[in-house]
Amino acid sequence: MTQTVGTIQIASLAKETCGHFKTGLPCPKGMWLAVTQFRLAANGILLTDAFIKTSQLWPDGSIKWLLCEGLIDLQRHSVSDEIVLTLEAVVSDSPLNKLVSPVNNNDEALSLSLGSGKTFTINKAKPFQFVTDKHLSSSFDIVDINPQSITPIAFSYALHCNNNEYSALTVEQKYEIRLGSDKKLIVETEASIFLSTGTVCAHLTMRNPSAASHPNGKWDLGDPNSIYLKECCISFKGKSLEPTLTLNSDDFSSSEHEELTLHQASSGFENWQSPVHVNQDNVNSLPFRGFKLYQPDHLLLSGDQAKPQIKISNIGSTFSIHVDKFWQNFPSSAHLTADSLSVSLLGSRYSENTELQPGEQKTRRISIAPFSIQSLQVVIDSAWLKNASVLPFLPSKSCEFDSLIKSGIEGPSSFYQKRLDIDEFGWRHFGELYADHEKALAPDEPFFVSHYNNQYDPIFGMLMQWLLSGDPRWFELADDLAKHVADIDVYHTSDDKPEYSGGLFWHTDHYVQAYTASHRTYSKHQPSGVYDDHAGGGGPGGQHCYTNGLTLHHLLTGYTPSRDAALSITQWVTNYYEGDGTFVGALLAFKNSDIPGVKNVKTGKYPLDRGTGNYLQARLDRYELQGCDSDIEAASYIIANTVSPTDDFDQLQLDNVEATWFYTVFLQAVCRFISLKEQRCEYDSSYQYAVDSLTHYANWMAVNEYAYLDKPDILEFPNQTWSGQDLRKLCVLHFASNYLTEAQRTLAEQKAEQLADTIFQRLSTSTETSTTRVLCLMMQNGHYSGFKQAARPLSSTSTQKGQALTEKSNSLSFLLSYLIDLSPSRERKQLVKRFPQLQKWLGKP
DSSP states (O other): OEEEEEEEEOTTSOTTSEEEEEEEEEOOTTSSBTTOEEEEEETTEEOSSEEEEEEEEOTTSBEEEEEEEEEEEHHHHOSSSEEEEEEEEEOOSSOGGGSOOOEEEOSSEEEEEOTTSOEEEEESSSTTOEEETTTEEEEEEEETOOOSEEEEEEEEEEEEEETTEEEEEEEEEEEEEEOSSSOEEEEEEEEEEETTTTEEEEEEEEEOOOOOOOGGGOOOSOOTTOEEESEEEEEEEOTTOOOEEEETTEEEEHHHHSOEEEEEOSOOSTTTTOGGGOOTTSOOOOOSSSEEEEETTEEEEEESOOOOEEEEEETTEEEEEEESSTGGGOSEEEEEETTEEEEEEESOTTSSOEEEOTTOEEEEEEEEESSOEEEOOOEEOHHHHHHHOOOTTOOSSOOTTHHHHGGGTSSTTSHHHHHHHHTOOSTTTTTOOBOGGGGGGOTTOSOOOOBOTTTTOHHHHHHHHHHHHOOHHHHHHHHHHHHHIIIIIBOOOSSSOTTTTTOBOOOSOTTSOOGGGTTSSOOTTSOSOOSTTOOOOOOOOTTSOOOHHHHHHHHHHOOHHHHHHHHHHHHHHHHHHHOOSSHHHHHHHHHTTTSTTSOBTTTTBOOSSHHHHHHHHHHHHHHHHHOOHHHHHHHHHHHHTTOOTTOOHHHHTTTOHHHHTTHHHHHHHHHHHHHHHHHTTOOSHHHHHHHHHHHHHHHHHHHHOOOGGGSGGGOSSOSTHHHHHHHHHHHHHHHHGGGSOHHHHHHHHHHHHHHHHHHHHHHHTOGGGGSHHHHHHHHHHSOTHHHHHHOOOOOOSOOOOOOOOOOOOOHHHHHHHHHHTOOHHHHHHHHHHHOGGGHHHHOOO
8 A cells, every 4th residue: 555655845946956865754553564665656656766774663563663765856756846755565576685786895895886887886994985987086085184094993884675676775984093193083974875876875974082171160172182174075086077166157167277266264144253153262263254266366256155066077977076065064165176176074274273172073964976966855744644653742733832933933033043143154053053042141242152052952842843834944953953963062972971971061151151162061261150059160961961852853864973962962861870880980979969960879869850851851762762671661760769659749849949840841751751651552560650650740730830930039030931941831731631530630721721821921922932942942842732642541450559669779788789890990991081180190091
């Protein structure tokens, strides 16, 4: 049976070109077995340059998510301004083991036989070194640096079949490039190569894996472990390439002009000199506005945003070379000669050095094709998405907050306009959200630079808005942001202390400018004592942990860095709460047991706050990505050691709002745990315990909760962020009402209705509503009706209540448990990570 699964809008695209798509498709539980093969069609025409693979399974072994990738000839498949994608399960009549493999694999290289008769070779010794028929070669190069060594770390490939023929090959490579005695660059590539034409669609990641020094908890540019790069680029060489560049409808040829240079030095917008672009000296030193195209000693063209189309010819063949988001990721450049071409991926040889901070990375998307190629976005069919039931909290109807949320993509306060306000462009900043609400204490500052770093998970909120509306602007924002967060906001190192390594950096500090902190919270230039309990220094912390959006982004796009970032954050936050497994870590955990916000190892109890709620969400996200039941078991343990069906609310002091407001963040995570157990049809003690705990809190909320701004005098900053947080109460009350008695349900629904009216009235009349933080809270929590419909209460013949899955903690036994398996080498390694000053005696990690 043929299923309509999605559409592609092509009204604004160039239909004489080819389109590339890569999309995740959810599938209903039990519909297809994992071994099922499929045919994918566009407007009824079978797609040959495509493949489909299973990416996630339901607990019963059926397919939960498919990943579809391919090329579409827009002239052939577009009969209107919309392409309809259909999927059909088929029975294979030609076993794969009877097909002749197009791959020749040896120690040095992997060779592919293409449908055109040409040979495509992948060199295993160096990153992105591809050769087509020995005439045209590509490579990853670093300008002005001769690497001391290039060491392959990993190489893997997979062949993909479509319509009983091999259609594509995916290859992943990882390398360590030594740049000096103490500096190294990690380079990872992931490429899809379509066998009919040799078209390559890839992304390449460059990473500084070192740990930062962060003296006194400050994370400024100019770190001694930073790497300073002139330019990382993708290069092409061959005989008589004759590269041509089309810019602003004008064609320029290297054969005509001998040598061509395109240099995008800044965004080209009015605020291009914004302090968002300061270097380690706290100075914006960008040389000029926009781009310049020139040949030696002669300017050919200048402008604001360059969108180059580059082609090269080789032995009668023409290739189109495209590096995505060229001007947005400035400084960018392209250099063309008669027999060579280079396009920058990070930095430009014509700008100042680019500082890649410790734990920072950059990923760029590249395509090489014998035709012009453009990216296509598949919009999942709404009926198919609803039937798949993979997103239980996705509502089936609009809500009253939709009109307010829409200001995120339209009007003078949209996220697009906020980008322009402080010029949130450039390789490090593009995709990030401007935290304009932090300007509250300095409203007259012309530029107040503050970075949001995914607080309250706008990636997830934007993707949900896109799935609900189909508006491509929401996906564009989410996609740009996810790529920024995965690269810049996550601390990509294992060489710092476990409480920092792999974590998500906080948003830059409240109410002060970022200065040279970049996206890393604290700068030495920032004032101290700005607000109550102002830390003024530190690093990644458990209260700022968001994985839902990165997980969903990976499932919807197959983008590997989003998955890796979600898994990295989950491991980091696990280390934060559970320790690193060393005796030194156990001693520190024991010492810090009475500090708010961390797990008390003396009692085994977790704090009832947003940190534990985010930790619970992260474990559930890792289950979605990896399917390990250990994460479900860990989630039930966290719940049992955080809340109880018998909790004393007087003792909890939930009326102390500043100290306890985030209990609803945790309860939202409990709702998700209950929903997941219902998906798995698991009525057990952990399920019943979670339900009993949730209803215990919901009954208290139905009687005692109120809109926080009803009592502004008890709040340090009584702004509309509190109304945004009030939305969480609606989510909890609506979900919990499904498990209450009729009388209790009536009270809960009445309270939710009262709160909703108050929240909407306040947000719809406030100028704060269009600020970033409030918008993100509405995107994440405004569709509370989805919580109402998500519940599927399970029943059991057993009348026994669930029991708390707690373990009594004993201080002595806790410490002794770490001594049993003590490893001196591991203790030394973790000790010098925590206390770098010891490295002069004990060595580096």
